[in-house]
Amino acid sequence: GQQVMQIPQYQHVQEGEDFTTYCNSSTTLSNIQWYKQRPGGHPVFLIQLVKSGEVKKQKRLTFQFGEAKKNSSLHITATQTTDVGTYFCAGRQGGSEKLVFGKGTKLTVNP
Amino acid sequence: KAGVTQTPRYLIKTRGQQVTLSCSPISGHRSVSWYQQTPGQGLQFLFEYFSETQRNKGNFPGRFSGRQFSNSRSEMNVSTLELGDSALYLCASSAPGNTIYFGEGSWLTVV
Numbered sequence: 001g002q003q004v005m006q007i008p009q010y011q012h013v014q015e016g017e018d019f020t021t022y023c024n025s026s027t028t029l030s031n032i033q034w035y036k037q038r039p040g041g042h043p044v045f046l047i048q049l050v051k052s053g054e055v056k057k058q059k060r061l062t063f064q065f066g067e068a069k070k071n072s073s074l075h076i077t078a079t080q081t082t083d084v085g086t087y088f089c090a091g092r093q094g095g096s097e098k099l100v101f102g103k104g105t106k107l108t109v110n111p
Numbered sequence: 112k113a114g115v116t117q118t119p120r121y122l123i124k125t126r127g128q129q130v131t132l133s134c135s136p137i138s139g140h141r142s143v144s145w146y147q148q149t150p151g152q153g154l155q156f157l158f159e160y161f162s163e164t165q166r167n168k169g170n171f172p173g174r175f176s177g178r179q180f181s182n183s184r185s186e187m188n189v190s191t192l193e194l195g196d197s198a199l200y201l202c203a204s205s206a207p208g209n210t211i212y213f214g215e216g217s218w219l220t221v222v
Contacts, residue, residue: 042213
């Protein structure tokens with residue numbers, strides 16, 4: 001079945017450092033979504049990427065979708081303590097409504 | 112527009128008991144999916160309902176079941192509870208092909 005691998009599992013950074021999490025799928029995805037879950041909270045939708053090679057930015061966050069639509073990345077520039085949480089990617093295989101989540105990357109930021 | 116509402120938020124059950132969790136989706140959303148979240152396994156897909164029909168199912172034993180009503184509200188049931196069923200159970204609703212919106216979850220502790 002479809003699998004979405006996400007690395008790293010954990011990332012500790014000093015405030016001001018950059019952070020990147022990567023997602024790889026075993027199959028081509030129709031789209032990929034990113035979610036953030038704060039400690040004790042529920043996942044909250046950040047963004048959806050649909051097109052091959054697509055790049056989207058939200059302030060200090062940059063999202064990329066690979067040319068083959070099998071991988072994606074989320075990059076945070078100059079992390080802040082408010083960035084703390086777990087970041088999940090989730091992808092849909094073409095033609096399926098089922099959303100498959102990566103296991104997430106837990107980000108901690110030391111002030 | 113009200114978000115996804117899950118009840119109860121917290122509950123404690125004894126091994127062998129059963130539990131029913133409820134989810135009210137965002138108004139107009141006909142797709143409801145359920146996820147189990149544990150520290151070790153991340154977000155695992157349980158099942159998805161659309162227009163009262165189960166459309167997708169994850170790899171959980173038959174003790175986990177669900178249903179959806181004509182008003183799109185959904186319930187999931189876990190029978191013969193085991194200690195390993197302790198988790199955050201998240202419900203999410205969506206319009207077809209679109210992003211999913213999570214509820215705050217139901218924290219289940221089995222003792």
